[in-house]
Amino acid sequence: MTQIGRMIAGGLACATMLGPAGMLSCSSKSDNGRIRASGTIEATEVVVASKVAGQIRELRFDEGTQVKTGDILAVLDHDSADLQLKQAQAGLELAESQLRLLLNGAREEDIRQAEEVLAQAEADLRPAEDDFARMSALLAKASVTRKQVEDAQARLTVAHAQAAAAGEALKKIRSWARPEDLQGARARVAQARAAVEIWNKAVFDATVTAPLSGTVTRKPVEVGELAGVSTPLATIVNRDRVHVMLYLNEVDIGRVRLGGEADLAVDASPDRVFKGAITYVSPEAEFTPKNVQTKDDRVKLVFGVKIELDNPGGLLKPGMYADAVLTPVGDHESAPKTRN
Numbered sequence: 001m002t003q004i005g006r007m008i009a010g011g012l013a014c015a016t017m018l019g020p021a022g023m024l025s026c027s028s029k030s031d032n033g034r035i036r037a038s039g040t041i042e043a044t045e046v047v048v049a050s051k052v053a054g055q056i057r058e059l060r061f062d063e064g065t066q067v068k069t070g071d072i073l074a075v076l077d078h079d080s081a082d083l084q085l086k087q088a089q090a091g092l093e094l095a096e097s098q099l100r101l102l103l104n105g106a107r108e109e110d111i112r113q114a115e116e117v118l119a120q121a122e123a124d125l126r127p128a129e130d131d132f133a134r135m136s137a138l139l140a141k142a143s144v145t146r147k148q149v150e151d152a153q154a155r156l157t158v159a160h161a162q163a164a165a166a167g168e169a170l171k172k173i174r175s176w177a178r179p180e181d182l183q184g185a186r187a188r189v190a191q192a193r194a195a196v197e198i199w200n201k202a203v204f205d206a207t208v209t210a211p212l213s214g215t216v217t218r219k220p221v222e223v224g225e226l227a228g229v230s231t232p233l234a235t236i237v238n239r240d241r242v243h244v245m246l247y248l249n250e251v252d253i254g255r256v257r258l259g260g261e262a263d264l265a266v267d268a269s270p271d272r273v274f275k276g277a278i279t280y281v282s283p284e285a286e287f288t289p290k291n292v293q294t295k296d297d298r299v300k301l302v303f304g305v306k307i308e309l310d311n312p313g314g315l316l317k318p319g320m321y322a323d324a325v326l327t328p329v330g331d332h333e334s335a336p337k338t339r340n
Contacts, residue, residue, distance in 0.1 A: 006142050035252045035326040039244040039307075041266070042048040043318045044210055048073060048234045050227045051205040052081070061234060063219050065208040074221075078206035085199035092192035099185040118166035121159070128152070128159035214238035239314045244276070244322050255328035256281060262307045264322045269315055274310030278326070 054076035061073055135152040138144040218235035223225065244264065250254070260278040285301040307324060309316075316322075 002137040011273050034111050039246045041243045041316050041320040044238045046236050048230050050231045053228045061216050065216045068213045071210045074208040076206040078203050081202040088195040095188040095192040120165040122165040126158040127165045131184040132156040177336045242316050243308045246305045253303040261327045265327045266320045266322050276307040279308045280306035
């Protein structure tokens with residue numbers, strides 16, 4: 001029995017085992033008033049899954065392989081995504097060129113041609129104006145007929161219309177694009193750019209990397225298999241830092257706080273004490289976890305407390321039972337409230 005274990009055995013009135021999730025203990029006080037409880041060592045475990053579908057080309061790990069954050073674990077086939085990316089890039093280039101055309105306006109030769117048409121229309125307008133004025137004066141002297149005056153007026157009206165149309169054409173070709181045309185062109189560029197980003201991500205996601213450092217404990221796939229979206233590729237366990245979940249009663253929970261110290265011991269290392277810290281204190285009570293063995297204990301209200309500690313050399317294995325001694329710090333300013 002460990003040193004801490006002997007202290008707990010002498011001071012505890014009862015303890016109820018919870019199985020893999022931890023150990024629920026009736027905490028008790030020794031001469032120095034410290035809180036004692038027991039729990040199970042747990043480690044962070046992550047299942048790495050595929051974000052895209054494809055045939056597995058490479059697997060760069062086996063069970064037991066030590067990996068670091070960012071290490072490549074697997075590479076999936078992405079030939080189809082590569083083709084889609086090229087198509088999206090071509091669509092982006094086309095949309096950008098159309099936008100540039102609208103922004104740059106018409107070609108210089110088109111503008112010069114429109115200017116020449118306007119100049120010709122204005123040149124035709126002046127004789128028509130002079131002819132109408134002359135005919136109007138002769139009509140007053142009865143030297144011309146009214147039909148001749150009306151014809152001159154019609155020629156003047158046509159010349160005015162032609163000059164106005166040429167002016168509008170020149171104005172339009174100089175401004176070239178309406179605001180709504182530019183808005184539509186910019187929207188097409190944004191849409192094409194988003195398509196490129198989507199397929200870039202698909203190609204990127206075909207290479208699966210480790211999200212954390214640790215040990216690969218499970219390899220459920222092999223090279224050549226077809227992986228779908230969310231297909232598990234590997235399970236990684238980080239044993240460099242582990243934790244223990246304890247459950248304290250309403251009296252003891254008021255004597256601990258975040259950052260408080262805790263000493264832990266396991267049967268595998270009876271002469272060693274592991275230092276930990278409280279990283280989570282439940283803000284409210286909960287019923288004892290369902291996998292407790294006795295009906296009486298299942299209806300008790302307890303508070304969860306999480307202890308985290310470093311695990312140099314991986315001495316602490318997930319599943320090991322640990323005896324914990326928590327250093328009390330006095331009552332909280334506001335104790336957690338129990339559920340009704």
